[in-house]
Amino acid sequence: MAPNPRVAKAFRAMREIGIPEEKTKPVLKNLLKLYEKNWELIEEENYRALADAIFDSEEAETAEQKKKHDIAEAEALEQKKKLELAERMKVIEEETQIPEEPERPLKRLRLRHQDGHASPSCTTSSPNSNGTPLKKPKLEIDDIPYAIPRTRSHAKTNESQLVSPQSQSRNKGKQPVSDCNTQPDVTNETGGDSAIRSRHPKDKGKEPFLPQTGFQEKRSISDRPSSHGVRFKEPKVKQSPLALIKPKDEPLTDDNTSKVVVPLAVIRPESLTNGDSSTENGPVSEAAQPLAVANDESTTKLDIASSSSGEIKISLTCNIVGKPNISITDVDSVLKTMEDKCLNSVKLLDPSISIKKLMKDMCECLLDNETTSTPPAKPSRRCCVADPDTKDMPSDTNGSVNESQRVTEDDCENGAHNNTESNNESVSDVIRSTHDVNDIAKGQESVIISLVNDVNNECPPSFHYIPQNAVFQNAYVNFSLARISDDNCCSTCFGDCLTSSTVCACALQSGGEFAYTKEGLVKETLLDECIKMNRDPQKHCLFYCKECPLERSKNEGITEPCKGHSVRSFIRECWLKCGCNKQCGNRVVQRGIQRKLQVFMTPGGKGWGLRTLEDLPKGAFVCEYVGEVLTNAELYDRVQKSSNKDEHAYPVNLDADWAAESELKDEEALCLDATYYGNVARFINHRCWDPTLVEIPVEVENPDHHYYHLAFFTTRKVKALEELTWDYGIDFDDETHPVKAFRCRCGSRFCRNNKRPNSK
Numbered sequence: 061m062a063p064n065p066r067v068a069k070a071f072r073a074m075r076e077i078g079i080p081e082e083k084t085k086p087v088l089k090n091l092l093k094l095y096e097k098n099w100e101l102i103e104e105e106n107y108r109a110l111a112d113a114i115f116d117s118e119e120a121e122t123a124e125q126k127k128k129h130d131i132a133e134a135e136a137l138e139q140k141k142k143l144e145l146a147e148r149m150k151v152i153e154e155e156t157q158i159p160e161e162p163e164r165p166l167k168r169l170r171l172r173h174q175d176g177h178a179s180p181s182c183t184t185s186s187p188n189s190n191g192t193p194l195k196k197p198k199l200e201i202d203d204i205p206y207a208i209p210r211t212r213s214h215a216k217t218n219e220s221q222l223v224s225p226q227s228q229s230r231n232k233g234k235q236p237v238s239d240c241n242t243q244p245d246v247t248n249e250t251g252g253d254s255a256i257r258s259r260h261p262k263d264k265g266k267e268p269f270l271p272q273t274g275f276q277e278k279r280s281i282s283d284r285p286s287s288h289g290v291r292f293k294e295p296k297v298k299q300s301p302l303a304l305i306k307p308k309d310e311p312l313t314d315d316n317t318s319k320v321v322v323p324l325a326v327i328r329p330e331s332l333t334n335g336d337s338s339t340e341n342g343p344v345s346e347a348a349q350p351l352a353v354a355n356d357e358s359t360t361k362l363d364i365a366s367s368s369s370g371e372i373k374i375s376l377t378c379n380i381v382g383k384p385n386i387s388i389t390d391v392d393s394v395l396k397t398m399e400d401k402c403l404n405s406v407k408l409l410d411p412s413i414s415i416k417k418l419m420k421d422m423c424e425c426l427l428d429n430e431t432t433s434t435p436p437a438k439p440s441r442r443c444c445v446a447d448p449d450t451k452d453m454p455s456d457t458n459g460s461v462n463e464s465q466r467v468t469e470d471d472c473e474n475g476a477h478n479n480t481e482s483n484n485e486s487v488s489d490v491i492r493s494t495h496d497v498n499d500i501a502k503g504q505e506s507v508i509i510s511l512v513n514d515v516n517n518e519c520p521p522s523f524h525y526i527p528q529n530a531v532f533q534n535a536y537v538n539f540s541l542a543r544i545s546d547d548n549c550c551s552t553c554f555g556d557c558l559t560s561s562t563v564c565a566c567a568l569q570s571g572g573e574f575a576y577t578k579e580g581l582v583k584e585t586l587l588d589e590c591i592k593m594n595r596d597p598q599k600h601c602l603f604y605c606k607e608c609p610l611e612r613s614k615n616e617g618i619t620e621p622c623k624g625h626s627v628r629s630f631i632r633e634c635w636l637k638c639g640c641n642k643q644c645g646n647r648v649v650q651r652g653i654q655r656k657l658q659v660f661m662t663p664g665g666k667g668w669g670l671r672t673l674e675d676l677p678k679g680a681f682v683c684e685y686v687g688e689v690l691t692n693a694e695l696y697d698r699v700q701k702s703s704n705k706d707e708h709a710y711p712v713n714l715d716a717d718w719a720a721e722s723e724l725k726d727e728e729a730l731c732l733d734a735t736y737y738g739n740v741a742r743f744i745n746h747r748c749w750d751p752t753l754v755e756i757p758v759e760v761e762n763p764d765h766h767y768y769h770l771a772f773f774t775t776r777k778v779k780a781l782e783e784l785t786w787d788y789g790i791d792f793d794d795e796t797h798p799v800k801a802f803r804c805r806c807g808s809r810f811c812r813n814n815k816r817p818n819s820k
């Protein structure tokens with residue numbers, strides 16, 4: 061068939077510019093389709109459109125080819141990498157292979173544990189952690205949270221320091237926006253039965269400690285309690301002479317080896333299996349706990365040993381042929397070199413590898429393993445140490461617990477530690493978990509607080525017992541006497557204010573009534589009001605900050621609106637500037653724990669709990685929530701940095717009087733965290749409904765209410781051995797909360813975590 065003359069003409073025109081017919085043909089075909097056979101468009105400007113289309117298609121083809129080539133190259137590279145990786149893995153395997161012998165005991169012990177024998181590892185008491193090896197809060201050198209005095213960045217003027225709390229309250233600039241569905245009972249303000257101090261013009265409610273605002277409210281991270289045992293890296297803190305309490309300086313983990321004075325026992329792996337303990341490396345203390353030795357077939361030997369006081373020593377013996385006089389002066393540089401070596405030779409390792417940490421982990425594994433090796437018939441309570449000096453337990457009156465119900469010295473004898481060096485806290489954080497079962501407070505309270513576990517093998521979490529709050533770092537807590545004006549104390553009183561015929565100035569501060577009865581109990585009106593408010597904070601006066609410090613602490617650029625704080629009633633106690641004596645009836649909380657209490661393992665999966673060993677009347681002071689005083693920003697930071705956010709002890713917000721503040725500075729927006737430093741209150745479990753305790757803010761030293769004490773009082777009569785519980789105010793529906801809520805096992809009828817299907 062004769063070619064279409066227009067087609068032939070197009071071919072010709074393209075040939076003239078050097079494009080062969082076979083290239084022109086497909087492009088022309090496409091172009092005709094595109095232009096719907098409109099030849100004029102193609103022939104315009106001497107076939108310019110056709111030429112352009114041909115050039116474009118050439119370019120596209122080249123690009124396609126290049127792409128294919130690149131893909132092929134990448135695949136080849138990938139393949140090469142895989143081969144290299146496999147090669148390296150092989151090398152690592154060969155290099156890190158541990159001789160079979162030393163490993164065997166570990167494996168066996170783990171298997172025994174898996175076989176269903178009680179886990180001897182010191183787990184946290186989280187119900188979820190049952191049966192898993194202990195993950196103790198690791199406090200590394202830089203991690204130890206000291207109770208450090210605040211570094212006050214801006215001091216208040218003397219003028220403002222001398223303003224009485226009430227006038228302070230009156231003079232607060234802004235009128236808080238409140239959401240009072242039910243107005244607080246104003247009769248209290250005018251001399252009702254309760255000794256509350258209204259901090260807000262209209263307020264009279266209590267407020268939940270926790271920054272929560274009611275059951276349906278979403279709370280911010282610092283609002284909500286969370287479980288203990290979180291690991292976090294604390295910011296480095298500066299020491300200042302203004303601490304409330306400065307806990308003992310903790311010795312640093314890595315220095316411990318230098319403090320080991322007791323020769324360490326070492327046992328060969330084979331002797332672990334037959335119960336025979338042969339030793340080496342010099343004399344062995346009688347009480348030393350045999351551990352393990354790993355022997356390299358060649359010339360290197362790894363020893364792991366513990367002493368009677370619980371230190372663990374890892375030592376590596378190398379055959380340094382040709383360098384007989386070697387002396388290592390700088391361990392850090394050795395570690396650094398080793399880390400570099402690891403990174404260079406085995407490039408797969410995490411760049412933040414730390415040999416120190418590896419060695420610490422090794423210690424933990426070792427402890428785990430060692431505990432697992434305890435015969436199941438007599439489980440070890442390795443972390444618990446009975447101190448012979450504190451053997452006297454609370455007497456058995458009023459239904460007190462009997463001897464068989466507590467963990468005795470015998471219970472602990474299988475442990476790695478005996479009591480000979482129980483006062484020696486100069487060891488690693490492993491040892492920090494050592495608690496005296498006869499007195500967890502270690503003599504720091506005026507009563508002994510024992511600890512028992514009749515349920516499982518768990519040890520109490522690692523923390524420092526402190527009987528009073530301690531400032532962590534930035535919290536502004538000012539106890540200066542100059543801040544207490546004459547109106548603010550009863551300097552002319554004498555003896556016991558409660559029995560005085562004249563009305564004491566402190567009573568005037570709280571509406572003319574003391575909060576306590578002569579028997580030292582909180583008066584019923586105040587108590588019932590607090591209980592009611594805790595049950596349904598929504599129905600009470602809620603205050604919304606204009607700029608909420610809790611939201612601000614998140615430091616996320618856009619500050620979310622305040623979720624609300626309940627305005628609470630305060631108890632006001634006499635203090636140093638008052639003329640009364642220490643036994644004054646208006647000094648209850650400041651005298652500390654007076655009741656017989658016991659930390660015990662709950663049978664219902666809530667971990668450790670607190671119970672009373674004596675019958676308690678309604679309104680009795682039990683204990684204060686004691687912990688580190690942190691700013692909310694510090695707490696937020698702390699929780700964010702923690703690797704296990706849901707294992708944080710329940711922090712509480714000191715926001716009971718934020719309504720009285722026009723604007724809170726960061727260092728004034730405070731909270732308490734008992735995760736690392738705390739008292740018995742850190743063991744009190746949550747109960748959604750009808751808890752045995754209620755928390756009430758108590759003013760002792762501070763006329764302003766940035767800082768105050770949080771005291772627990774009984775909500776009803778409590779029988780000896782009954783568990784003490786309080787409502788954390790937790791919102792179990794808040795799934796956006798960074799700290800995961802636990803699964804509530806409070807067992808109460810109206811448990812908020814076990815709602816009926818359509819209750820939402």
Ligand SMILES: C[S@@+](CC[C@H](N)C(=O)[O-])C[C@H]1O[C@@H](n2cnc3c(N)ncnc32)[C@H](O)[C@@H]1O
Nearest residue numbers: 185287666667668742743745746802804805806
């Ligand atoms: C402040 S601690 C209380 C003491 C804790 N049980 C312990 O063993 O240390 C809070 C933690 O206790 C546990 N807990 C408290 N109340 C609970 C409840 N009602 N149900 C389940 N677990 C609870 C949770 O693991 C929570 O994170």
